[in-house]
Amino acid sequence: xxxxxxxxxxxxxNAAENDGRVLAGGxxxxxxxxxxxxxxxILNATFDLLEESGFAALTMEAVAMRAGVGKPTIYRRWxxxxxxxxxxxxAGCALCLAFEDTGDVQEDIRQQLRLVAxxxxxxxxxxxxxxxxxxxxxxxxAAAFRERWLQPQRREAxxxxxxxxxxxxxxxxxxxxxxxxxxxxxxxxxxxxxxHDLDIRFTDALVALVFRGLTPxxxxxxxxx
Amino acid sequence: xxxxxxxxxxxxxNAAENDGRVLAGGxxxxxxxxxxxxxxxILNATFDLLEESGFAALTMEAVAMRAGVGKPTIYRRWxxxxxxxxxxxxAGCALCLAFEDTGDVQEDIRQQLRLVAxxxxxxxxxxxxxxxxxxxxxxxxAAAFRERWLQPQRREAxxxxxxxxxxxxxxxxxxxxxxxxxxxxxxxxxxxxxxHDLDIRFTDALVALVFRGLTPxxxxxxxxx
Amino acid sequence: xxxxxxxxxxxxxNAAENDGRVLAGGxxxxxxxxxxxxxxxILNATFDLLEESGFAALTMEAVAMRAGVGKPTIYRRWxxxxxxxxxxxxAGCALCLAFEDTGDVQEDIRQQLRLVAxxxxxxxxxxxxxxxxxxxxxxxxAAAFRERWLQPQRREAxxxxxxxxxxxxxxxxxxxxxxxxxxxxxxxxxxxxxxHDLDIRFTDALVALVFRGLTPxxxxxxxxx
Amino acid sequence: xxxxxxxxxxxxxNAAENDGRVLAGGxxxxxxxxxxxxxxxILNATFDLLEESGFAALTMEAVAMRAGVGKPTIYRRWxxxxxxxxxxxxAGCALCLAFEDTGDVQEDIRQQLRLVAxxxxxxxxxxxxxxxxxxxxxxxxAAAFRERWLQPQRREAxxxxxxxxxxxxxxxxxxxxxxxxxxxxxxxxxxxxxxHDLDIRFTDALVALVFRGLTPxxxxxxxxx
DNA sequence: CGGTAACCGAGACGGTACGTCTTGTCTTAGG
DNA sequence: CCTAAGACAAGACGTACCGTCTCGGTTACCG
Numbered sequence: 012x013x014x015x016x017x018x019x020x021x022x023x024x025n026a027a028e029n030d031g032r033v034l035a036g037g038x039x040x041x042x043x044x045x046x047x048x049x050x051x052x053i054l055n056a057t058f059d060l061l062e063e064s065g066f067a068a069l070t071m072e073a074v075a076m077r078a079g080v081g082k083p084t085i086y087r088r089w090x091x092x093x094x095x096x097x098x099x100x101x102a103g104c105a106l107c108l109a110f111e112d113t114g115d116v117q118e119d120i121r122q123q124l125r126l127v128a129x130x131x132x133x134x135x136x137x138x139x140x141x142x143x144x145x146x147x148x149x150x151x152x153a154a155a156f157r158e159r160w161l162q163p164q165r166r167e168a169x170x171x172x173x174x175x176x177x178x179x180x181x182x183x184x185x186x187x188x189x190x191x192x193x194x195x196x197x198x199x200x201x202x203x204x205x206x207h208d209l210d211i212r213f214t215d216a217l218v219a220l221v222f223r224g225l226t227p228x229x230x231x232x233x234x235x236x
Numbered sequence: 237x238x239x240x241x242x243x244x245x246x247x248x249x250n251a252a253e254n255d256g257r258v259l260a261g262g263x264x265x266x267x268x269x270x271x272x273x274x275x276x277x278i279l280n281a282t283f284d285l286l287e288e289s290g291f292a293a294l295t296m297e298a299v300a301m302r303a304g305v306g307k308p309t310i311y312r313r314w315x316x317x318x319x320x321x322x323x324x325x326x327a328g329c330a331l332c333l334a335f336e337d338t339g340d341v342q343e344d345i346r347q348q349l350r351l352v353a354x355x356x357x358x359x360x361x362x363x364x365x366x367x368x369x370x371x372x373x374x375x376x377x378a379a380a381f382r383e384r385w386l387q388p389q390r391r392e393a394x395x396x397x398x399x400x401x402x403x404x405x406x407x408x409x410x411x412x413x414x415x416x417x418x419x420x421x422x423x424x425x426x427x428x429x430x431x432h433d434l435d436i437r438f439t440d441a442l443v444a445l446v447f448r449g450l451t452p453x454x455x456x457x458x459x460x461x
Numbered sequence: 462x463x464x465x466x467x468x469x470x471x472x473x474x475n476a477a478e479n480d481g482r483v484l485a486g487g488x489x490x491x492x493x494x495x496x497x498x499x500x501x502x503i504l505n506a507t508f509d510l511l512e513e514s515g516f517a518a519l520t521m522e523a524v525a526m527r528a529g530v531g532k533p534t535i536y537r538r539w540x541x542x543x544x545x546x547x548x549x550x551x552a553g554c555a556l557c558l559a560f561e562d563t564g565d566v567q568e569d570i571r572q573q574l575r576l577v578a579x580x581x582x583x584x585x586x587x588x589x590x591x592x593x594x595x596x597x598x599x600x601x602x603a604a605a606f607r608e609r610w611l612q613p614q615r616r617e618a619x620x621x622x623x624x625x626x627x628x629x630x631x632x633x634x635x636x637x638x639x640x641x642x643x644x645x646x647x648x649x650x651x652x653x654x655x656x657h658d659l660d661i662r663f664t665d666a667l668v669a670l671v672f673r674g675l676t677p678x679x680x681x682x683x684x685x686x
Numbered sequence: 687x688x689x690x691x692x693x694x695x696x697x698x699x700n701a702a703e704n705d706g707r708v709l710a711g712g713x714x715x716x717x718x719x720x721x722x723x724x725x726x727x728i729l730n731a732t733f734d735l736l737e738e739s740g741f742a743a744l745t746m747e748a749v750a751m752r753a754g755v756g757k758p759t760i761y762r763r764w765x766x767x768x769x770x771x772x773x774x775x776x777a778g779c780a781l782c783l784a785f786e787d788t789g790d791v792q793e794d795i796r797q798q799l800r801l802v803a804x805x806x807x808x809x810x811x812x813x814x815x816x817x818x819x820x821x822x823x824x825x826x827x828a829a830a831f832r833e834r835w836l837q838p839q840r841r842e843a844x845x846x847x848x849x850x851x852x853x854x855x856x857x858x859x860x861x862x863x864x865x866x867x868x869x870x871x872x873x874x875x876x877x878x879x880x881x882h883d884l885d886i887r888f889t890d891a892l893v894a895l896v897f898r899g900l901t902p903x904x905x906x907x908x909x910x911x
Numbered sequence: 912c913g914g915t916a917a918c919c920g921a922g923a924c925g926g927t928a929c930g931t932c933t934t935g936t937c938t939t940a941g942g
Numbered sequence: 943c944c945t946a947a948g949a950c951a952a953g954a955c956g957t958a959c960c961g962t963c964t965c966g967g968t969t970a971c972c973g
Contacts, residue, residue, distance in 0.1 A: 040965080040966070041920075041921050041922070041965085041966080042920080042921035042922030042923065042964085042965065042966090043921075043922050043923045043924080043963070043964045043965050044922090044923075044964080044965065045922095045923060045924095046923075046924075046964095049923085049924080064373070065372060065373030065374070066372075066373060067292060067370065067373040067374070068373060070953095070954060070955090071954075071955075071956080072953085072954060072955085073954095075925090079925080080924085080925070081924065081925040081926055081927090082925095082926090082955095082956080082957090083923095083924085083925090083926090083956090083957080083958085083959095084923075084924060084925075086956070086957085087923075087924095091956090140372050141372045141373055143369070143372065143428055143429065144368070144369035144370060144371065144372030144373065144428070145292065145369060145370075145372070145373075146369065146428055146429065146430075147290060147291075147365050147366045147368065147369030147370070147427075147428055148289070148290030148291060148292045148293065148366055148369065148370075149290070149292070150430070153428065153429060153430045154430070156429060157429050157430055157431050161429055161431060162431070165431075185445070186441045186444070186445060188432075188441070189422075189438070189441040189442050189444075189445045190445060192422035192425070192426065192432070192442065193418040193419075193422060193442060193445060193446060194418075195425075196421040196422040196424075196425035196426070197414075197417035197418060197421040197422075199421075199425050199428075200417070200420075200421035200424050200425050201417065201421070203368055203369070203371055203372055203378065203424075203428075204368070204371065204378060204381060204382050204386055205371075205375075205378045205379070205382055206382050206386060206387070206390075207413075207417070213414070216411045216413075216414040217414050217417065217418060219411070219414075219449075220410070220411060220414045220415060220418060220446065220449045220450075221418060221445065221446070221449060222449070223448070223449035223450075224444075224445045224446060224447070224448035224449035225445075225448075225449075274944095274945085295932090295933065295934090296933075296934070296935080297932090297933065297934085300946090304946085305945085305946075306945065306946040306947060306948080307934090307935080307936090307946095307947090307948090308935095308936080308937085308938095308944095308945085308946085308947095309944080309945060309946075311935065311936080312944085312945095316934095316935080317934090490939080490940070491939085491940080491946075491947045491948070492938085492939065492940090492946080492947035492948030492949065493937070493938045493939050493940095493947075493948050493949045493950080494938080494939060494948090494949075495948095495949065495950095496938095496949075496950080499949090499950080514823070515822060515823030515824075516822075516823060517742060517820065517823040517824070518823065520927085520928065520929090521928075521929075521930080522927085522928060522929080523928095525951095529951085530950085530951075531950065531951045531952060531953085532929095532930075532931090532951095532952095532953090533930090533931075533932080533949095533950085533951090533952095534949075534950060534951075536930070536931080537949075537950095541930090590822050591822045591823055593819070593822065593878055593879070594818070594819035594820060594821065594822030594823065594878070595742065595819060595820075595822070595823075596819065596878055596879065596880075597740060597741075597815050597816045597818065597819030597820070597878055598739070598740030598741060598742045598743065598816055598819065598820075599740070599742070600880070603878065603879060603880045604880070606879060607879050607880055607881050611879055611881060612881070615881075635895070636891045636894070636895060638882075638891070639872075639888070639891040639892050639894075639895045640895060642872035642875070642876065642882070642892065643868040643869075643872060643892060643895060643896060644868075645875075646871040646872040646874075646875035646876070647864075647867035647868060647871040647872075649871075649875050649878075650867070650870075650871035650874050650875050651867065651871070652822075653818055653819070653821055653822055653828065653874075654818070654821065654828060654831060654832050654836055655821075655825070655828045655829070655832060656832050656836060656837070656840075657863075657867070663864070666861045666863070666864040667864050667867065667868060669861070669864075670860070670861060670864045670865060670868060670896065670899045670900075671868060671895065671896070671899060672899070673898070673899035673900075674894075674895045674896060674897070674898035674899035675895070675898075675899075716915085716916055716917065716971070716972085717915080717916035717917025717918065717969085717970080717971075718916075718917050718918040718919080718968070718969045718970055718971085719917085719918080719969085719970070719971085720917090720918065720919095721918075721919080721969095724918090724919080745958085745959065745960090746959075746960075746961080747958085747959060747960085748959095750920095754920085755919080755920075756919065756920045756921060756922085757920095757921090757922090757960095757961080757962090758919085758920090758921095758961095758962080758963085758964095759918080759919065759920080761961065761962080762918085762919095766961085767960095
């Protein structure tokens with residue numbers, strides 16, 4: 012999808028990212044272009060450190076050292092630690108959650124939640140969660156998480172639920188926003204608070220509970236048949 | 237309630253907390269006793285700073301200055317910043333969420349969620365959320381949040397739901413843990429990600445959705461009647 | 462001499478320098494006093510580095526490392542590199558040039574110049590000269606050199622010459638300032654420009670030349686006798 | 687004078703300085719020749735910055751910016767800051783001190799010293815003195831100062847004194863080196879230490895003092911006449 | 912007259928040092 | 943023994959220059 016790439020990196024859209032020698036605005040390329048390998052080395056180093064020790068312990072100096080890069084090279088590309096961490100996490104997480112259409116909406120959602128839960132349990136999930144946590148103190152990070160991770164995913168999931176309404180598998184008067192929150196929020200929250208493992212039992216129970224509230228009453232349907 | 241005080245402060249159980257001059261173990265109280273006002277001044281200062289700028293920006297020096305206290309006085313009582321912040325937040329939030337029993341379980345839960353949402357929207361909620369967020373990087377904080385805030389609350393809420401089963405207002409085979417997560421997690425998550433206001437519409441929609449999955453199917457009951 | 466200590470250190474006159482517990486101003490001594498060994502370790506490290514590589518290459522970080530001290534500890538005592546270097550050089554050079562009175566003024570001055578030349582040739586002289594050189598760019602350093610090193614020395618030397626006038630060994634209408642400059646400046650200048658060794662031949666030739674201009678004309682005296 | 691130009695610039699003797707198209711070595715001139723205006727713009731910018739803020743504060747980036755030039759263009763011509771500053775100062779100071787022959791040696795020297803003092807008091811003098819000062823830390827600079835400024839000047843002044851010996855205005859056994867130092871060093875030293883203005887009173891007093899030591903005793907001559 | 916080699920500007924690059932800030936420990940004087 | 947004040951070692955912060963490099967583009971020679 013052409014639009015997918017638009018939101019996964021705010022700070023990499025610099026002059027040197029262009030393939031051509033002339034920018035859209037017509038400004039000619041001056042000076043030595045930025046090295047794209049450097050860019051990636053910094054992002055990788057940042058991601059690794061985030062995943063190892065979390066956002067609070069992330070140090071620009073450690074990033075520079077691990078990436079084999081000078082500090083000014085980092086600051087030339089990202090204005091601060093939040094922007095760097097945001098890009099490092101979200102650039103790596105952009106495309107990884109695709110959903111298929113099995114025909115059964117509840118099954119689709121169940122698969123989705125399993126995927127998200129599995130993702131959150133892994134290394135990339137650790138980095139994403141530390142980013143979400145630091146969003147409590149930093150509105151910019153919260154906004155990035157919301158707009159570059161959460162909203163795209165909710166749009167996709169919402170599409171599945173709307174498909175379910177069309178197929179009469181979901182009650183047409185259901186509050187889809189509430190359903191999305193009831194389905195997804197517990198995963199992130201459990202990862203933060205640590206009071207649950209993110210296993211299949213947990214996600215499937217959530218799906219079962221919420222879908223009992225979303226579907227037209229089966230016993231009623233049975234009784235009326 | 238005697239047990240209530242047990243979990244809201246791990247680090248204040250020091251010698252000077254005793255009223256008498258002799259400790260339980262028989263050790264006589266030596267030297268100048270700790271000033272209880274100092275204790276409270278530190279906690280208040282910490283809480284204010286947390287609520288103003290979040291955990292990441294919290295500075296021991298700023299706490300000391302605002303409390304009018306030397307740094308060693310703080311370190312004598314709490315081992316580090318995490319412990320101090322934990323106590324400052326949780327000591328202030330301990331008693332504030334009491335639930336009443338209206339007879340209608342769904343109404344009870346609705347009132348609970350409104351209370352929690354209202355609490356999270358306020359200043360104390362901001363401090364609590366910054367603590368939760370920093371729990372992503374610091375297992376000690378996450379554990380404190382879990383054990384001193386989350387679990388007690390879940391116990392209380394679970395009691396309500398179990399009451400509901402006894403009163404046949406809730407399906408006896410319902411997964412109460414999943415229900416608790418589906419009800420509470422969206423509040424914290426929305427506060428972190430900022431994609432929702434925590435208003436009555438939101439909480440009531442959540443309660444309606446989840447209870448549709450929790451209750452014995454009303455249409456079925458109607459049809460069978 | 463009680464006044465000697467007044468000029469050899471501008472920045473060490475801090476609270477912690479006092480022996481008593483109360484400052485002159487009546488302010489009681491609060492907090493941990495500064496460690497005098499730290500003070501000395503910093504000055505020694507600075508002096509060594511100055512003497513090894515000169516003022517331009519002097520690095521606060523290198524000073525901190527060699528002294529085994531944190532950077533803020535240095536900045537707490539001296540406002541900048543110039544002040545530190547000034548103290549490091551001049552504190553170590555304060556008392557080292559004492560002059561004796563042999564009765565023969567020319568001999569006194571000759572001994573003085575030999576002493577100064579010998580001093581400038583050594584390690585402390587190297588540090589002093591790099592300080593003098595950096596005074597070209599930094600008026601504060603130049604002023605310190607002037608007031609804490611040059612002027613006291615000139616006062617002493619001037620006393621010798623005035624003694625010479627009293628003893629009729631020096632012409633009473635001689636321009637003593639010009640003589641002091643003609644005697645001392647060549648030593649510093651030769652050290653800077655490096656066009657001469659500072660050996661006895663050089664200093665003695667200077668003294669002979671200048672004193673030929675300072676003394677009552679011997680041939681005239683001879684002729685008139 | 688053909689030899690004059692030999693010492694005032696070590697680093698400008700590059701290929702592009704040649705008028706002909708073929709170098710002495712026979713290497714044909716290839717590629718675009720260096721722009722001589724660029725050369726001069728860099729030297730001018732360097733000189734201005736030196737005179738404004740001294741050698742220590744001189745920045746290659748500031749030079750490049752003020753000259754409207756890229757940094758590599760500078761480094762292509764001069765190996766480092768010291769070489770650049772040396773050329774910038776000494777190229778501009780090469781020809782400015784010519785001495786005339788009035789017949790009276792003392793008068794000649796008096797005029798010389800006045801010229802030098804006046805020169806040192808001005809802007810070019812400031813640049814020269816900052817260079818001399820930085821020579822304390824950098825032997826290359828000291829050597830350049832010595833060989834391209836000091837020695838040529840001493841040669842010229844020495845010639846005047848030797849002329850004086852020939853004319854019996856100076857004692858034939860006088861130590862001319864010592865005299866040159868006694869005459870010139872105080873000017874540079876006073877400019878560095880700042881303990882004197884470089885006015886006519888000062889230079890004339892120096893000349894009077896030293897010449898009293900250089901000349902055959904006038905009273906004796908008078909008495910013997 | 913078209914190649915081509917060196918020039919030019921701009922600016923990215925890996926570093927080093929700057930002067931400041933915070934951490935958690937320590938050492939005082941005094942209550 | 944506690945308290946307030948503050949010194950202390952350590953080390954990260956974000957900035958400024960260093961001297962080198964790599965670009966796109968220019969200029970003048972040489973074949």
